[in-house]
Amino acid sequence: MPITSLTPSQGTVGTSVNINGTALGTTVSVNFGGAVVSPTAVSNTVVTFVVPSTAPCSGQVSVSTNLSNGTRTNAVPFFVIVRPTTTGLDETCLPAAGGSITVFGTGFAAGGTVNVGALTPVAFAAGGSNTSVTVTAPAHTPAGCFDTQQVTVTTPGGTGTAGTTLIDYYNAPTLTAATLTPATGAAGTETTISGATCLIGITDVTFTDSAATAFTGLAFTPIDATSIVTAVPAAAAAGAGAFTITTCGGTSGPGAFTVT
Structure with missing residues (x-):
């Protein structure tokens, strides 16, 4: 039995593989499934070849060698591991603290890592779903109000294409240095909140009145990343109240408004 093992015994297209055995010095070609491949190196105990581009996307193939005397050696199995792909996420954004994301795609069952930009890769175990994986994305503080990170998945089959997910x-937005113009008025008064930070991708504007009633989902008109126009709810109770603004990054501290 000239062939005893393959090193490695699994891989993807382009993987360099050593065929280990004896009496292999007269090898002229390698049979990889239905493909015939020229070896890159030949000795009596090791024949090296590269998994061809014609390899199946995944699954087991037989590997043997053809000798110069016209005979074929015994065959041993090699497992082709699919290169993963990413097609989407269940989230479009995260706060700076990070959080749970589910990555959708293919080729995840072998286990590997989810890579978010250049942040520390997050490992996930083999044996799970082949089409989705859920991990906790690491924390990341953008230099500005937000930034964009690419998400890829790496498995023994390789790394999915970058830039697609x-x-x-x-x-988080802040109202610490914001001013409200006006800052007092009757219920229903329109006010401009200006001098805030990171008012980007607003998902909610809330007013909490002096009776601790929270009015959520208020209409607003964005001006820029530091200013919006909104209005005190018509049903707000008189007294000291406050606006808060929520984005994907979190919820701001209060912006005071007194209802007269």
Whole structure:
């Protein structure tokens, strides 16, 4: 039995494989499934070849060698591992603290890592779903209000194509230095909140009145990343109240407004 093993015994297209055995010095070609491949190196105990581009996307193939005397050696199995792909995420954005994301695609069952930009890769175990994987994405503080990171998956079959699946990280909005014009008025008064930060991708504007009633989902008109126009709810109770603004990055501190 000239062939005893393959090193490695699994891989993807382009993997360099050593055929280990004896009496292999007269090898002229390698049979890889239905393909015939020229070896890159031949000795009596090791024949090296590269998995061809014609290899199946995944599954087991037989490997043997053809000798110069016209005979074929015994065959041993090689497992082709599919290169993963990513097709989407269940989230479009995350706060700077990170959070749970589910990555959709193919080729995940072998286990590997989810890579978010250049952040520390997150490992996931083999044996799960082949088409989705859920991990906790690492924390990342954007230099500005938000930035975009690409998400890829790496398995023993390789790394999926970069740039096809993206996620945004957001810093939380702040109203610490904001001014409200006006800052007092009757219920229903329209006010401009200006001097805030990171009012990008707003998902909710809330007013909490002096009776601790929270009015969510208020209409607003964005001006820029530091300013919006909104209005005190008509049903707000008189007294000290406050606006808060929520984005994917989190919820701001209060912006005070007194209902007269």
